[in-house]
Amino acid sequence: MGSEARDIVAPKLETISRTVSNSFTKAGSFSYSISPTSTFHSPPSSLEAFRQSAKQLKPFDTKDIKVLLLENVNQTGRDILKEQGYQVEFYKSSLPEDELIEKIRDVHVVGIRSKTKLTSRVLREAKNLIVIGCFCIGTNQVDLKYAASQGIAVFNSPFSNSRSVAELVIGEIIALARQIGDRSNEMHAGTWNKVSSGSWEIRGKTLGIIGYGHIGSQLSVLAEAFGMSVIYYDVVNLMALGTAKQVSSLEDLLSGADFVTLHVPESPETKNMIGAKEIEQMKNGSYLINASRGSVVDIPALIEGMRSRKIAGAALDVYPNEPAGNGDYFNSELNTWGDDLRKLKNIILTPHIGGSTEEAQSAIGVEVASALVRYVNEGATLASVNMPEVNLRSLTMDEPNHVRVTFIHRNVPGVLRSVNKILGDHNVDKQMTDSRGEVAYLMADISDVNQNEIKAIWADLEGISACIRTRVLY
Numbered sequence: 001m002g003s004e005a006r007d008i009v010a011p012k013l014e015t016i017s018r019t020v021s022n023s024f025t026k027a028g029s030f031s032y033s034i035s036p037t038s039t040f041h042s043p044p045s046s047l048e049a050f051r052q053s054a055k056q057l058k059p060f061d062t063k064d065i066k067v068l069l070l071e072n073v074n075q076t077g078r079d080i081l082k083e084q085g086y087q088v089e090f091y092k093s094s095l096p097e098d099e100l101i102e103k104i105r106d107v108h109v110v111g112i113r114s115k116t117k118l119t120s121r122v123l124r125e126a127k128n129l130i131v132i133g134c135f136c137i138g139t140n141q142v143d144l145k146y147a148a149s150q151g152i153a154v155f156n157s158p159f160s161n162s163r164s165v166a167e168l169v170i171g172e173i174i175a176l177a178r179q180i181g182d183r184s185n186e187m188h189a190g191t192w193n194k195v196s197s198g199s200w201e202i203r204g205k206t207l208g209i210i211g212y213g214h215i216g217s218q219l220s221v222l223a224e225a226f227g228m229s230v231i232y233y234d235v236v237n238l239m240a241l242g243t244a245k246q247v248s249s250l251e252d253l254l255s256g257a258d259f260v261t262l263h264v265p266e267s268p269e270t271k272n273m274i275g276a277k278e279i280e281q282m283k284n285g286s287y288l289i290n291a292s293r294g295s296v297v298d299i300p301a302l303i304e305g306m307r308s309r310k311i312a313g314a315a316l317d318v319y320p321n322e323p324a325g326n327g328d329y330f331n332s333e334l335n336t337w338g339d340d341l342r343k344l345k346n347i348i349l350t351p352h353i354g355g356s357t358e359e360a361q362s363a364i365g366v367e368v369a370s371a372l373v374r375y376v377n378e379g380a381t382l383a384s385v386n387m388p389e390v391n392l393r394s395l396t397m398d399e400p401n402h403v404r405v406t407f408i409h410r411n412v413p414g415v416l417r418s419v420n421k422i423l424g425d426h427n428v429d430k431q432m433t434d435s436r437g438e439v440a441y442l443m444a445d446i447s448d449v450n451q452n453e454i455k456a457i458w459a460d461l462e463g464i465s466a467c468i469r470t471r472v473l474y
């Protein structure tokens, strides 16, 4: 991290202005999204105090904060960021990498959805960036480890669109079982084709869920309400909801299910998880649904499986290559097998809309934008996906000479000793530190600080060799 980057987030004495705002509490209060299945070790004990706090101190005049929002982030999120006085630049689509690099050089906050790839190449150029908001569940599009090594925190929305995905999949199960897509296409072409052959009720059929997390487990409940039996496969041993049953191997799931649906993250282990061998293991005349990530299903193998009638129908919401924005881009240039896929019968193709509902997008906008503001203004990393979770009770207006120090550093011995030596001339009111892999994060509120001491505190902390990024908020 070059000095240029640090200068931007460091307090500039001549522009110091202590701004007090209640807009944050107005914006709908902070809500911490904690996954029911996550191993969350730092309960937000100060949350109530934080909510009740009538006055929120801001660290500095946040008009200086520049935000780049890509991929049509919802209005709710845009409003929250603008209410803080941040400069918000908004785009409906994602940007080509070179354009992205140009833009990202300048900004402190970037908000994306699933398309924008924040690779180490891009992040290396993002000298001023302090935080990334993924306005979605998946974070595979961000190099999380590299971001942490640069002191860039990443937040997402772990379950605000889970229900929307589960509902889409339930709709697809019925649509595939009744060949609704084909019948509808025929009617659009003027053809009346009243047939029952190959159409089924879903009652009494078995749904096989691969990945029983937020989406998979929600779907399990919905499917049982439709009279389906549910089996699931997960690398983790998870409590079954209703009368669902966990099976011990992928093969057991594939050979036992009439409908197979995927809800796993993108990872090296899930790449081409369903290929020719797995399709062979599925029941004859079964159905495959993928609303997870495009890399999880080997699509040419699926095309073969459907041509041979082994697979009676499929629904795909995600693809190995997806266009940056809306338009006529889903062609064979994007994915070589595009034409072959489109020619198949009983296949539902949707443009990655699993989480695209008004409810989900509006909730995600609030949740992620709030996490970004909380991090920018207060340094809190609760529910961050790549940084240690650290939070302190908010500073209040009756603590006029208090300063908050946030210090991201390499997780090596001796750092706390050096930090506390620097902070030692002041009363350390509260302090919290935690580590995650190679990165550690310390937050301390110190009192009796004269404004003209702030820059020296910042510079001394920056001088510690393990320092990744220092911010002093007051």
Ligand SMILES: NC(=O)C1=CN([C@@H]2O[C@H](COP(=O)(O)OP(=O)(O)OC[C@H]3O[C@@H](n4cnc5c(N)ncnc54)[C@H](O)[C@@H]3O)[C@@H](O)[C@H]2O)C=CC1
Pocket (backbone or CB within 6 Å): 137, 138, 158, 159, 161, 162, 165, 210, 211, 212, 213, 214, 215, 216, 233, 234, 235, 236, 263, 264, 265, 266, 267, 269, 270, 291, 292, 293, 317, 318, 352, 353, 354, 355, 356
């Ligand atoms: N189509 C869309 O618009 C959306 C797609 N998604 C995708 O769905 C994925 C799943 O979302 P959630 O249910 O919220 O995630 P989650 O993290 O709650 O659940 C994922 C589950 O998959 C399991 N898993 C991981 N690797 C596995 C493997 N190799 N084999 C079997 N199980 C494995 C995990 O143990 C976990 O239980 C996301 O990672 C995202 O990529 C999420 C939201 C919207």
Ligand SMILES: O=C(O)CCC(=O)C(=O)O
Pocket (backbone or CB within 6 Å): 113, 114, 115, 135, 136, 137, 138, 139, 161, 355, 356
């Ligand atoms: O809505 C989006 O852009 C992405 C949805 C998704 O795939 C996710 O939340 O992981």
